[in-house]
Structure formats: structure tokens, C-alpha cells
Amino acid sequence: GIAQGGELVTRHANIRAMRSIKKETLHLVDTYVKNCDGEVAAVNNNMVPPLLEAVLADYAQNVPPARDAEVLKTMNTIVNELGSLMTDKVQIIFESLFESTMGMINQDFTEYPEHRLAVYQLLRTINQKCFNATLNLPAPQFRFMVMSVMWAFKHPLRDIADIGLTITLEMVNNFNISDRNISNAFFQSYFIELLNEIVVVLTDNDHKSSLRFQCMVLGRMIHLVESNQITAPLFDSSNPDFANMTNNLFVRQSLGNLLTRAFSNLNQRQIEVFVEGLFKFNDEVERFRNHVRDFLIQTKEFAGDVADLYLEETEREIEVKKQEEKAKAMAIPGMVKPSEMEE
Numbered sequence: 001g002i003a004q005g006g007e008l009v010t011r012h013a014n015i016r017a018m019r020s021i022k023k024e025t026l027h028l029v030d031t032y033v034k035n036c037d038g039e040v041a042a043v044n045n046n047m048v049p050p051l052l053e054a055v056l057a058d059y060a061q062n063v064p065p066a067r068d069a070e071v072l073k074t075m076n077t078i079v080n081e082l083g084s085l086m087t088d089k090v091q092i093i094f095e096s097l098f099e100s101t102m103g104m105i106n107q108d109f110t111e112y113p114e115h116r117l118a119v120y121q122l123l124r125t126i127n128q129k130c131f132n133a134t135l136n137l138p139a140p141q142f143r144f145m146v147m148s149v150m151w152a153f154k155h156p157l158r159d160i161a162d163i164g165l166t167i168t169l170e171m172v173n174n175f176n177i178s179d180r181n182i183s184n185a186f187f188q189s190y191f192i193e194l195l196n197e198i199v200v201v202l203t204d205n206d207h208k209s210s211l212r213f214q215c216m217v218l219g220r221m222i223h224l225v226e227s228n229q230i231t232a233p234l235f236d237s238s239n240p241d242f243a244n245m246t247n248n249l250f251v252r253q254s255l256g257n258l259l260t261r262a263f264s265n266l267n268q269r270q271i272e273v274f275v276e277g278l279f280k281f282n283d284e285v286e287r288f289r290n291h292v293r294d295f296l297i298q299t300k301e302f303a304g305d306v307a308d309l310y311l312e313e314t315e316r317e318i319e320v321k322k323q324e325e326k327a328k329a330m331a332i333p334g335m336v337k338p339s340e341m342e343e
Contacts, residue, residue, distance in 0.1 A: 007063050019068065026055075026070040030077045044085045048078065052089060056096035064104045064112070072097060072118035076125050083129045090126055090133035094141055098123065102148055109156055120152055120163045127167055131174045135182060146171075146190055150197050158209045161201070165213035168194065169220060176229060184232035187224075191234055192254060195221055199258055203296065215289045223282040225251045252279070263299050270298065 001015050009015050029051065036043050059071045075093060079086045086093075101119040104112050123145070127134065134142065149171070152164025172194075175183045198221070201207040202214045224230050225247050235242050235250045242250075252275055259271045274295045281288040329335040 002063055002066050007065055010065050023068055023070045026074045030074045033077050033081050040082050040085065044082050056092060060096040060100045069114040069118045072122050076122040079125045079129055087130045087133040090130050094137060106151060116160055120160065124163060124167045127170055154201055156206055161207060161210045162213050165210060165217050169217045172220060176224060187230050188232050188234060196258055203262060215292050219282045219288045222278050226279050226282055266299065
């Protein structure tokens with residue numbers, strides 16, 4: 001109907017009814033797979049092939065307004081429950097779902113909010129459960145995936161930015177424990193680019209609510225360099241100017257140069273002290289975050305507006321206070337509704 005009548009018919013009652021049936025069918029499949037304990041092989045053999053055949057092509061070929069986020073959510077459930085059994089199907093999932101969805105959401109930061117979160121949740125699950133499948137992606141597709149993750153942690157919405165940073169951290173960890181040839185190729189291609197983009201969002205006033213995850217990723221990446229876990233050179237080893245260069249020194253210089261260009265109001269010594277602290281505290285979570293926070297306040301980019309830099313502590317205090325109030329209410333009969341009481 002949409003192919004014949006165009007996007008306008010997506011508002012017609014009969015088309016909306018058929019889409020409702022599609023959504024409920026996907027919801028049924030999602031629920032079944034979540035509760036198929038001990039039957040994952042049967043689901044993989046009997047349900048997944050015809051489901052992918054029916055759903056993936058329909059999603060990819062449809063117009064964006066008629067693509068249902070339930071497809072992404074159902075695929076996320078299937079990959080999560082079946083794990084490595086889905087490895088051989090990741091390629092077609094990428095081609096049919098990931099690329100078409102990114103084409104819908106990468107034009108701005110507001111359209112299709114449900115699809116945004118769902119596609120990154122699916123990508124995270126694939127990285128967790130079928131990581132080896134991503135290694136078999138063609139080079140252009142793999143780069144597109146990495147660029148999409150970087151785009152996610154630049155997103156102004158906190159939940160999208162946080163999941164993008166989480167995927168980055170898990171991806172870096174996965175490559176670090178992979179075959180050394182594979183990890184070296186990844187780090188040589190993407191380490192400096194990822195590091196620079198993390199520093200950009202870290203020092204950007206629009207992303208301060210994600211400070212915790214930004215520090216986790218930055219600290220982990222610096223730790224890999226500082227502990228010499230990355231054995232391949234991150235610099236151009238054929239360049240005679242880098243004859244005596246090491247990864248540790250190169251990353252320090254890269255960070256220093258990036259910060260010097262970004263903050264002309266800081267002197268060289270201030271930047272050197274900050275970079276030195278990053279390497280010194282990289283495996284001490286609290287000290288590392290406090291060091292970063294002190295630097296951000298020092299830059300004056302966050303002057304007068306530092307509440308979000310302490311967002312994690314604030315949320316923790318609110319949760320503690322909420323639990324205390326609940327405990328007090330529970331001690332008084334009738335203060336808590338039966339529906340709010342724990343079983």
C-alpha cells in the first residue's frame with residue numbers, strides 16, 4: 001500500500017491497522033524468545049530464518065515513517081538470547097537494519113527518538129554477544145559502525161551519549177583481548193581518532209552530564225597506552241622525525257597539542273600538569289574523575305555552571321534520600337500504598 005500510494009497512506013486507517021498487527025506480532029515473538037529457556041537451538045533453526053526473511057527486507061525497503069522500532073527491539077532480544085548462534089546473521093542485520101536506520105537519524109538530533117535508542121542498544125548487544133562477527137564486516141561497513149558510535153557519544157541526549165560511550169569502552173576492551181594482529185590493526189586505525197573525539201566531548205559544555213562515562217573511556221584508553229598493552233605504533237613509524245618516539249610520548253603530545261589549540265587561555269604548564277595527571281591517575285576512578293573535573297573548571301568553559309559535573313554524586317544522594325524516606329514511611333502503617341509495597 002505504501003509503495004503504491006506513497007508516505008501519505010501511512011496515515012490511512014487500514015495501513016495503520018496492518019502496522020499494528022506487525023507490531024503485535026513482533027511483540028509476541030520478542031516475548032516468546034525472552035522465555036524460551038533451553039530452546040534457543042530450536043528458535044535459531046525454526047523461527048529465526050523465516051523471521052529474518054520476512055522482517056529485514058521489509059524494514060530496509062520501506063519508507064522511513066513506516067519502519068517500526070519494534071523490529072530493532074525484537075532483533076536486540078533475539079541476539080541477546082541466542083548469542084553466538086546469531087554470528088552468521090550479523091552481516092545481513094547490519095545491511096538491512098543498521099545502515100537504513102542510521103540514514104534516518106543522522107540528519108539531526110530529534111527525528112525518530114525511539115529508533116535512536118533501539119539501534120544503539122542492538123549495536124551494543126552485537127558487540128557483547130557476537131563481537132567476532134563485527135570483525136568479518138567489510139572495511140567500509142566497519143568504519144561506518146565506528147563513526148556511528150562516535151556520533152552517538154556526541155549526541156546531546158544523555159541516554160544516547162551514554163550508550164555510545166559504553167559501546168566505545170566495551171569495543172576497546174574487546175579488541176584489547178583479541179588476537180594481537182587484529183587489535184593492532186584496530187588501534188592503529190582508530191585509537192587516536194577515538195581519543196581526540198572523547199576529549200572534544202569531555203571539554204564541551206553540552207555533554208557535561210556524561211562526565212562519568214567519558215572519564216571511564218578516557219582512563220581506560222590511557223591505561224592501555226601507559227601499561228604498554230598496545231604494542232603497535234600509533235604514529236607513523238616510517239617518519240624519520242619519530243625515530244625515538246613511543247606510544248606513551250606520542251599520546252601525551254597529541255593530547256597536549258589538542259588542548260593547546262582548544263584552550264588558548266591556559267598556559268603550557270597547566271596543560272602539561274593535566275596530561276601528566278591523566279597518566280598518573282588512569283587506574284584510579286575517583287581521583288581520575290576529580291582531576292578531570294578540576295581541569296574543566298580551570299578552563300572557565302564551565303564557569304558558573306558546574307552542577308552537571310557532579311551529577312553522579314547528586315543522583316546518588318537523591319537515591320539515598322529516597323530510600324531513607326521510603327524506610328520511614330514503611331515503618332508507619334498506612335503510609336505506603338499496597339501497590340507500592342515490596343512483595
